[in-house]
Amino acid sequence: MRIDIITCVPSLLTSFFSHSILDRAVKKGLAEVKVHDLRDYATNKQKQVDDYAFGGGAGMVLKIEPIAAVIRKLQAERSYDEIIYMTPDGKRFDQPTANRLSMMTNLILLCGHYKGVDQRVRDIFVTSEISIGDYVLSGGEIPAAVVADSVIRLIPGVLNDETSALSDSFQDNLLAPPVYTRPADFEGHSVPPVLLSGHEANIEAWRAEQSLKNTLEKRPDLLGDLD
Ligand code: SAH
Secondary structure, three states, X not given: OEEEEEEOOOHHHHHHHOOHHHHHHHHOOOOEEEEEEHHHHOOOOOOOOXXXXXXXXXXXXXXXXXXXXXXXXXXXXXXXXXXXXXXXXEEEOOHHHHHHHOOOOEEEEEEOEOOOEOHHHHHHOOOEEEEOOOOOOOEOHHHHHHHHHHHHOOOOOOOOOOOOHHHOOOHHHOOOOOOOOOOOEEOOEEOOHHHHOOOHHHHHHXXXXXXXXXXXXXXXXXXXXXX
């Protein structure tokens, strides 16, 4: 899978993608993430990518020409499954959306800044819009990193233990059970004995029960769809 991220602050993203699981996915050739600096596509001498809003009011707006130029250049190189604009008024991001996106081949994530992008970018180029939650950030870079991270870790082979992503929260509408590691006893706080029993079926049953208990306590709304 290839993800192209368009931003006016590329430095916010480059360090994020050069670490841990994401870096490993790129090195293994399972994912490719390219960050594009909007300023490289600015048409005037000042490398200006934003301008005042028509009609007045506080806040700058990202101009359409540099965004159109980078999207058209990318589209000339390959076809894209989706061109996604990160925006607080988009569809709320969730695990089913991450699962769906992880099956795509080429994605563009467009990061806004300031007041956002010229509406015509959304009308002409954008195929879907994602919000990472009901709050406003100063740029779409963190949202794009959130989406790319959650999508890339689902690609088979990215996580060492391939079943690991399946046992995470939200898969199957359930939250994850608690996890423990050594020591088995920390200052009198011991690990549930079943986890030390070596009895796989019992361990699995305990985890399923804890998952359900956790979900009932913290997110009963997730169980709404189940009978
Ligand atoms: N004026 C806009 C907010 C602009 S915030 C509004 O009220 O809707 C600047 C940029 O940050 C946005 O263009 C978007 O790309 C990004 N952004 C901010 N909050 C976000 C969120 N919750 N989800 C996704 N992107 C977000």
